[in-house]
Amino acid sequence: xxxxxxxxxxxxxxxxxxxxxxxxxxxxxxxxxxxxxxxxxxxxxxxxxxxxxxxxxxxxxxxxxxxxxxxxxxxxxxxxxxxxxxxxxxxxxxxxxxxxxxxxxxxxxxxxxxxxxxxxxxxxxxxxxxxxxxxxxxxxxxxxxxxxxxxxxxxxxxxxxxxxxxxxxxxxxxxxxxxxxxxxxxxxxxxxxxxxxxxxxxxxxxxxxxxxxxxxxxxxxxxxxxxxxxxxxxxxxxxxxxxxxxxxxxxxxxxxxxxxxxxxxxxxxxxxxxxxxxxxxxxxxxxxxxxxxxxxxxxxxxxxxxxxxxxxxxxxxxxxxxxxxxxxxxxxxxxxxxxxxxxxxx
Amino acid sequence: xxxxxxxxxxxxxxxxxxxxxxxxxxxxxxxxxxxxxxxxxxxxxxxxxxxxxxxxxxxxxxxxxxxxxxxxxxxxxxxxxxxxxxxxxxxxxxxxxxxxxxxxxxxxxxxxxxxxxxx
Numbered sequence: 001x002x003x004x005x006x007x008x009x010x011x012x013x014x015x016x017x018x019x020x021x022x023x024x025x026x027x028x029x030x031x032x033x034x035x036x037x038x039x040x041x042x043x044x045x046x047x048x049x050x051x052x053x054x055x056x057x058x059x060x061x062x063x064x065x066x067x068x069x070x071x072x073x074x075x076x077x078x079x080x081x082x083x084x085x086x087x088x089x090x091x092x093x094x095x096x097x098x099x100x101x102x103x104x105x106x107x108x109x110x111x112x113x114x115x116x117x118x119x120x121x122x123x124x125x126x127x128x129x130x131x132x133x134x135x136x137x138x139x140x141x142x143x144x145x146x147x148x149x150x151x152x153x154x155x156x157x158x159x160x161x162x163x164x165x166x167x168x169x170x171x172x173x174x175x176x177x178x179x180x181x182x183x184x185x186x187x188x189x190x191x192x193x194x195x196x197x198x199x200x201x202x203x204x205x206x207x208x209x210x211x212x213x214x215x216x217x218x219x220x221x222x223x224x225x226x227x228x229x230x231x232x233x234x235x236x237x238x239x240x241x242x243x244x245x246x247x248x249x250x251x252x253x254x255x256x257x258x259x260x261x262x263x264x265x266x267x268x269x270x271x272x273x274x275x276x277x278x279x280x281x282x283x284x285x286x287x288x289x290x291x292x293x294x295x296x297x298x299x300x301x302x303x304x305x306x307x308x309x310x311x312x313x314x315x316x317x318x319x320x321x322x323x324x325x326x327x328x329x330x331x332x333x334x335x336x337x338x339x340x341x342x343x344x345x346x
Numbered sequence: 347x348x349x350x351x352x353x354x355x356x357x358x359x360x361x362x363x364x365x366x367x368x369x370x371x372x373x374x375x376x377x378x379x380x381x382x383x384x385x386x387x388x389x390x391x392x393x394x395x396x397x398x399x400x401x402x403x404x405x406x407x408x409x410x411x412x413x414x415x416x417x418x419x420x421x422x423x424x425x426x427x428x429x430x431x432x433x434x435x436x437x438x439x440x441x442x443x444x445x446x447x448x449x450x451x452x453x454x455x456x457x458x459x460x461x462x463x464x465x
Binding site: 070071074120123124126127128130131134135137139141142145146148149152153155156160206277278280281282283284285286288289290291293294295296298299300302303306 | 352355356357359360363364366367370371374375377378381382387394396411414415417418419421422423424425426428429432443444447448450451454455457458459461
């Protein structure tokens with residue numbers, strides 16, 4: 001193998017004990033080829049065996065089949081990514097919170113590549129959503145830029161820890177992180193906006209307070225900012241989790257801004273959305289150069305998420321925060337339990 | 347403090363994000379189209395380059411995987427570029443406190459990329 005190249009297939013061989021040998025043993029008889037394609041179709045979810053097939057070594061007829069299958073798989077990934085971008089941008093979470101579980105559980109992709117793709121999804125969610133959120137004044141860019149000090153430092157820490165920790169534990173940690181987000185969301189108060197918040201002295205110095213126009217309430221909402229230090233500390237943790245698991249850990253960011261800094265939920269969400277791109281970029285560099293970002297998976301993911309996030313940033317402003325939480329809690333709960341089961345069962 | 351001028355910064359930041367996103371999406375689409383239409387990734391054995399220079403060279407040669415990787419790279423660099431441009435914008439607005447804050451973030455980002463390369 002060439003230096004500076006990364007063979008995805010050889011990685012799989014090592015991890016799964018199922019790789020090149022398996023691909024080559026595909027039947028060469030024309031009739032059998034059809035049957036094997038049917039088998040491929042029925043086992044669509046075994047993504048690595050179908051779309052990640054070594055394209056250049058299989059016979060031409062088989063190749064044609066593989067492309068059709070790959071195109072369909074790419075389309076599926078694209079559509080799921082739209083959903084991920086939509087929900088991610090609405091909640092201020094990285095689209096990765098959906099992408100990683102979907103790629104691993106549904107498409108059977110190795111966690112390494114799923115994390116690589118979801119890091120890309122996080123950045124796409126952020127950049128795609130932020131265009132509208134900033135333009136509409138929902139994002140508090142000062143808070144975002146200040147807190148990015150914590151998230152970027154954390155992201156570097158996390159990306160290095162991920163090389164040391166077993167994927168099995170990543171599943172379990174990821175599952176627990178999601179379950180924690182569920183608990184946090186359930187615990188949220190029912191008030192639409194925070195009341196009686198005093199400006200923290202540091203918030204005063206950094207002029208973090210602001211206002212935004214709420215399309216549901218139909219008025220300007222002015223707000224103060226509390227708990228700057230605990231907020232910054234949580235951002236470090238959030239950044240480390242992002243580097244570790246390939247998620248923007250936006251849930252931690254939203255939670256920290258909501259519980260400690262006492263910002264309105266929409267501002268927390270949009271500002272988290274703004275920040276996760278930078279957190280993601282800090283770890284994405286490491287993942288990219290390490291070869292964990294597989295273009296044939298990451299590109300459809302990125303395109304879908306960008307599309308979804310652009311729409312999501314418009315939809316969110318017309319939703320009540322309570323409504324958003326109601327939609328998302330069950331989704332998160334199911335995914336988190338699935339991940340934990342997968343991690344324990346490995 | 348230049349509190350009133352944050353809108354100026356935000357407009358440019360929003361625009362730069364839009365440019366980055368559209369460019370990344372366009373390049374990725376071209377790469378994906380090349381991959382699906384030719385059926386060749388441009389490499390044998392489903393390998394793809396991770397060396398930046400190699401990626402750029404191969405992208406110029408229109409190897410589908412390399413083109414997609416360039417698009418992904420543009421996407422990844424968009425937030426970094428956004429932070430970089432913010433430093434300049436805050437300096438222009440004479441908001442030195444935030445110019446310093448964004449400069450620190452920018453430095454950490456660059457360090458993270460360099461660390462990734464060393465590994």
